[in-house]
Amino acid sequence: MTEIERHDYDVLVIGAGGAGLRAAIEARERGLRTAIVCKSLFGKAHTVMAEGGCAAAMGNVNEHDSWQVHFRDTMRGGKFLNNWRMAELHAKEAPDRVWELETYGALFDRTADGRISQRHFGGHTYPRLAHVGDRTGLELLRTMQQRIVALQQADHAATGDYEARLRVFAECTVTELLTDPAGAGGHAPIAGAFGYWRESGRHVLFSAPAVVLATGGIGKSFQVTSNSWEYTGDGHALALRAGASLVDMEFVQFHPTGMVWPPSVKGILVTEGVRGDGGVLRNSDGDRFMFGYVPDVFKGQYAQTEDEADRWYDDQENNRRTPDLLPRDEVARAINTEVKEGRGSPHGGVYLDIASRMPAEEIKRRLPSMYHQFKELADVDITAEPMEVGPTCHYVMGGIEVDPDTGQSRVPGLFAAGECAGGMHGSNRLGGNSLSDLLVFGRRAGLGAADYVTGLERRPAIREADVETAAAMTLAPFEAHPAAAGENPYTLHADLQRVMNDLVGIIRTEAEMVAALDRLAELRARVHDVVVEGHRQYNPGWHLALDLRNMLMVSEAVASSALLRTESRGGHTREDHPGLDPQWRHRVLVTHCVDASEAGAGAVVPRTAVEAAERVPMRADLLALFDLPELEKYYTAPELAGHPGRGSRQGGTP
Amino acid sequence: MSYKGRFRVWRGDAAGGALADYTVEVNDGEVVLDVLHRLQATQAPDLAVRWNCKAGKCGSCSAEINGRPRLLCMTRMSVFAPTDVVTVTPMRTFPVLRDLVTDVSFNYAKAREVPSFTPPADLAPGEYRMAQVDVERSQEFRKCIECFLCQDTCHVVRDHDENKEAFAGPRFLMRIAELEMHPLDVADRVPAAQDEHGLGRCNITKCCTEVCPEGIKITDNALIPMKERVADRRYDPLVWLGRTISRRRD
Ligand SMILES: Cc1cc2nc3c(=O)[nH]c(=O)nc-3n(C[C@H](O)[C@H](O)[C@H](O)COP(=O)(O)OP(=O)(O)OC[C@H]3O[C@@H](n4cnc5c(N)ncnc54)[C@H](O)[C@@H]3O)c2cc1C
Ligand code: SF4
Ligand code: SF4
Ligand code: FES
Numbered sequence: 071m072t073e074i075e076r077h078d079y080d081v082l083v084i085g086a087g088g089a090g091l092r093a094a095i096e097a098r099e100r101g102l103r104t105a106i107v108c109k110s111l112f113g114k115a116h117t118v119m120a121e122g123g124c125a126a127a128m129g130n131v132n133e134h135d136s137w138q139v140h141f142r143d144t145m146r147g148g149k150f151l152n153n154w155r156m157a158e159l160h161a162k163e164a165p166d167r168v169w170e171l172e173t174y175g176a177l178f179d180r181t182a183d184g185r186i187s188q189r190h191f192g193g194h195t196y197p198r199l200a201h202v203g204d205r206t207g208l209e210l211l212r213t214m215q216q217r218i219v220a221l222q223q224a225d226h227a228a229t230g231d232y233e234a235r236l237r238v239f240a241e242c243t244v245t246e247l248l249t250d251p252a253g254a255g256g257h258a259p260i261a262g263a264f265g266y267w268r269e270s271g272r273h274v275l276f277s278a279p280a281v282v283l284a285t286g287g288i289g290k291s292f293q294v295t296s297n298s299w300e301y302t303g304d305g306h307a308l309a310l311r312a313g314a315s316l317v318d319m320e321f322v323q324f325h326p327t328g329m330v331w332p333p334s335v336k337g338i339l340v341t342e343g344v345r346g347d348g349g350v351l352r353n354s355d356g357d358r359f360m361f362g363y364v365p366d367v368f369k370g371q372y373a374q375t376e377d378e379a380d381r382w383y384d385d386q387e388n389n390r391r392t393p394d395l396l397p398r399d400e401v402a403r404a405i406n407t408e409v410k411e412g413r414g415s416p417h418g419g420v421y422l423d424i425a426s427r428m429p430a431e432e433i434k435r436r437l438p439s440m441y442h443q444f445k446e447l448a449d450v451d452i453t454a455e456p457m458e459v460g461p462t463c464h465y466v467m468g469g470i471e472v473d474p475d476t477g478q479s480r481v482p483g484l485f486a487a488g489e490c491a492g493g494m495h496g497s498n499r500l501g502g503n504s505l506s507d508l509l510v511f512g513r514r515a516g517l518g519a520a521d522y523v524t525g526l527e528r529r530p531a532i533r534e535a536d537v538e539t540a541a542a543m544t545l546a547p548f549e550a551h552p553a554a555a556g557e558n559p560y561t562l563h564a565d566l567q568r569v570m571n572d573l574v575g576i577i578r579t580e581a582e583m584v585a586a587l588d589r590l591a592e593l594r595a596r597v598h599d600v601v602v603e604g605h606r607q608y609n610p611g612w613h614l615a616l617d618l619r620n621m622l623m624v625s626e627a628v629a630s631s632a633l634l635r636t637e638s639r640g641g642h643t644r645e646d647h648p649g650l651d652p653q654w655r656h657r658v659l660v661t662h663c664v665d666a667s668e669a670g671a672g673a674v675v676p677r678t679a680v681e682a683a684e685r686v687p688m689r690a691d692l693l694a695l696f697d698l699p700e701l702e703k704y705y706t707a708p709e710l711a712g713h714p715g716r717g718s719r720q721g722g723t724p
Numbered sequence: 725m726s727y728k729g730r731f732r733v734w735r736g737d738a739a740g741g742a743l744a745d746y747t748v749e750v751n752d753g754e755v756v757l758d759v760l761h762r763l764q765a766t767q768a769p770d771l772a773v774r775w776n777c778k779a780g781k782c783g784s785c786s787a788e789i790n791g792r793p794r795l796l797c798m799t800r801m802s803v804f805a806p807t808d809v810v811t812v813t814p815m816r817t818f819p820v821l822r823d824l825v826t827d828v829s830f831n832y833a834k835a836r837e838v839p840s841f842t843p844p845a846d847l848a849p850g851e852y853r854m855a856q857v858d859v860e861r862s863q864e865f866r867k868c869i870e871c872f873l874c875q876d877t878c879h880v881v882r883d884h885d886e887n888k889e890a891f892a893g894p895r896f897l898m899r900i901a902e903l904e905m906h907p908l909d910v911a912d913r914v915p916a917a918q919d920e921h922g923l924g925r926c927n928i929t930k931c932c933t934e935v936c937p938e939g940i941k942i943t944d945n946a947l948i949p950m951k952e953r954v955a956d957r958r959y960d961p962l963v964w965l966g967r968t969i970s971r972r973r974d
Binding site for chain 1: 737751752753754755758764765769770771772773774775776777778779780781782783784798800821822823825828832835836839840841843849850852853854855856859862863866867868869870903906909
């Protein structure tokens with residue numbers, strides 16, 4: 071075998087989005103030699119696409135905001151399924167993380183008194199999203215990219231080498247994590263990672279006692295999605311194969327407003343900021359239909375008339391918010407129903423109208439990229455006519471199971487943060503809570519990894535046999551398959567996207583999940599026969615063939631979890647089980663790899679299995695932040711026995 | 725509506741290459757990148773092309789279409805007639821890696837040479853106060869998606885590899901302007917802009933502004949004001965002194 075390029079680091083961060091960069095900054099600032107690996111160029115990660123903003127209870131626009139209110143909103147948005155400790159840390163630490171960005175050079179939009187401005191978003195009680203027009207993700211990512219450069223400049227000044235302590239390996243894909251079975255008892259700890267350079271196709275091996283996964287989401291397994299080609303669930307699948315577990319994989323967020331026309335842009339996101347700033351949804355009759363879709367659990371929290379809703383934008387103390395800003399799962403389902411019942415727009419969506427609600431200049435100032443996007447891609451002038459929008463696969467709430475405080479998974483030395491980590495958002499993520507999640511938990515994972523490495527007695531070792539297996543796996547698609555005709559990776563991918571879209575979409579049934587699992591089994595068999603043309607140099611067909619392994623693993627996790635959860639909640643709606651079921655609230659579905667030990671040696675796509683486990687009950691002081699009547703909509707009676715409201719209301723009877 | 729479009733796509737690598745002819749289906753509302761993806765899926769599975777967001781937000785898919793630097797994902801097929809031959813070539817200013825993918829490391833090297841944001845020592849996180857009108861100037865430049873089309877088009881380096889060493893290019897001269905106009909930055913990059921980053925080589929042709937997909941007025945709002953700052957400094961030390969003093973006060 072030819073000599074493989076090898077590198078040694080203390081901390082290897084896989085992913086250069088918001089979470090990965092924040093983790094790397096932290097690890098490097100703690101003095102550890104850190105590498106960042108990413109599939110695209112530096113500065114192109116998915117985070118650049120985030121539009122609306124970053125949620126943090128700074129209270130700049132409404133001083134009543136606080137971490138407690140943010141915490142409550144987050145738990146409500148996730149229908150009380152969230153890992154409450156993560157939601158707590160997130161709400162408490164987000165403001166510091168945003169302010170820190172200003173010290174790196176970020177320039178957010180300002181309030182009249184010069185502080186960071188904050189905008190309204192669905193599910194947030196107060197205006198809470200720090201933003202820069204509708205390009206907040208770009209500001210976040212570029213700011214941290216520039217912070218990395220600043221740290222490299224400091225190293226250059228000290229050592230003469232920009233990359234002495236922090237290096238970015240761009241256009242480099244990790245295909246396998248490597249563990250050391252001779253390590254500590256229990257789980258084999260992380261020893262490094264194996265991958266290839268996209269440009270040359272050559273292999274590369276990283277030895278590192280700590281790996282932070284920050285690989286983002288899974289949306290590219292769905293046909294209509296706001297996600298880019300990078301979202302193939304690599305981190306989810308890598309973690310499974312290394313022996314870690316995933317939680318909540320049935321919860322996939324369909325953003326209510328994606329573009330629906332022309333077909334080639336179907337799925338591209340229309341930011342929730344349009345509604346946050348005053349845009350409203352209408353059906354083909356011109357009705358603001360959302361007033362008819364406020365679910366029982368949110369009754370009383372939303373305006374009941376158009377007048378009240380319109381007054382709320384200016385006076386939030388005396389009016390309730392518009393139901394256009396219900397959490398995303400509610401709005402997506404409502405749009406789905408309107409279209410199904412024949413009140414949709416010509417291209418199968420509904421109307422999102424901002425044109426009639428504010429002057430053209432104001433729209434262009436507040437939503438410049440939306441204006442640009444519709445003008446350039448759809449010939450629609452959003453200052454003059456309504457947009458046509460419909461649901462699009464946007465975000466995965468499920469992800470790698472981690473310790474809330476350190477981000478460590480079940481595998482020692484393996485950490486995860488950002489969209490690929492699970493738990494924080496429960497069954498449904500609020501808009502704006504991802505960018506803040508990246509900052510809070512990216513930093514914590516970097517810190518967790520640094521502490522772990524500092525405390526290690528022995529550096530785990532990589533087994534050469536594992537390296538050879540990983541290398542052989544990547545080259546398999548180039549081998550001739552005499553038995554079969556050979557599968558085209560693009561065709562396989564399109565077939566997978568159709569299965570997930572049609573069968574595991576917004577509205578699900580048992581029969582569809584069973585059918586989806588059958589179809590996924592067929593695809594798993596076909597992926598063995600994938601054949602790619604050409605050579606290893608920058609070959610997208612080959613790259614896709616390798617990504618398919620991960621997409622298929624993660625898709626099975628989603629479909630199996632969705633089959634088991636016989637209730638409807640957040641990003642999981644079962645037509646055959648339409649209600650919330652309190653007995654499901656305290657249970658979490660955990661996915662693991664069935665044959666993790668042989669994963670490298672055997673199957674191209676190792677099988678996954680899903681089991682139910684109990685969630686950790688919320689700490690009493692946090693539970694006390696909610697009124698009993700609200701909790702009773704979600705919890706079983708025994709779970710609420712200790713709530714302070716219990717005694718007073720029921721006079722002490724159990 | 726759907727038709728058979730004629731495409732000429734540059735195929736090759738560092739060793740050389742040529743335009744290859746393809747006939748491929750084009751549908752209503754599509755952009756050039758959609759058609760290239762169809763080519764990959766049906767005729768040329770190993771055609772190398774960079775892209776990420778397909779929404780004009782990441783700046784990955786830069787190339788030249790009929791000789792003009794553009795984003796593949798924001799160039800609609802409707803700007804061509806069905807009978808036109810659409811020629812797609814890699815950015816010319818950067819070394820080609822394969823097909824439409826070029827080596828843009830030049831830009832990352834230049835980015836490292838610009839001294840970073842330098843915050844005021846006496847402000848803690850959370851204490852930053854800036855007026856919207858004051859941040860807007862730098863915010864315009866921070867819309868940059870780093871597509872490097874301006875770098876590709878600027879004649880100082882296009883077909884002039886020998887100038888690359890001494891010239892940061894419009895994108896990074898603009899980065900200097902952005903930091904200089906940041907209301908709270910305390911570093912001084914004005915002399916270096918001229919002496920180290922090659923601002924003097926720019927003769928304000930505005931070609932960079934014309935290709936910028938973000939519509940940033942690179943020349944008018946970044947390069948010319950920077951040139952004025954350099955000129956003020958050079959010829960009138962008092963102006964320089966006056967500026968630093970008034971800056972400390974506000
Ligand atoms: C259009 C759009 C708009 C959004 N708007 C908002 C918003 O307004 N507010 C909000 O809070 N959230 C928003 N979100 C969600 C949010 O942007 C994402 O959830 C978040 O950016 C994810 O960040 P991340 O750091 O986890 O991963 P990403 O930014 O996606 O980064 C993933 C990184 O991992 C790398 N990677 C993946 N696999 C591998 C591998 N195998 N080997 C090496 N590297 C790998 C990728 O190259 C990339 O660098 C939006 C999402 C979309 C799609
Ligand atoms: S204006 Fe200056 S930087 Fe821009 S293209 Fe012309 S010479 Fe180059
Ligand atoms: S300034 Fe404009 S053209 Fe230049 S890199 Fe930035 S976005 Fe691209
Ligand atoms: S793919 Fe992102 S700008 Fe074209």
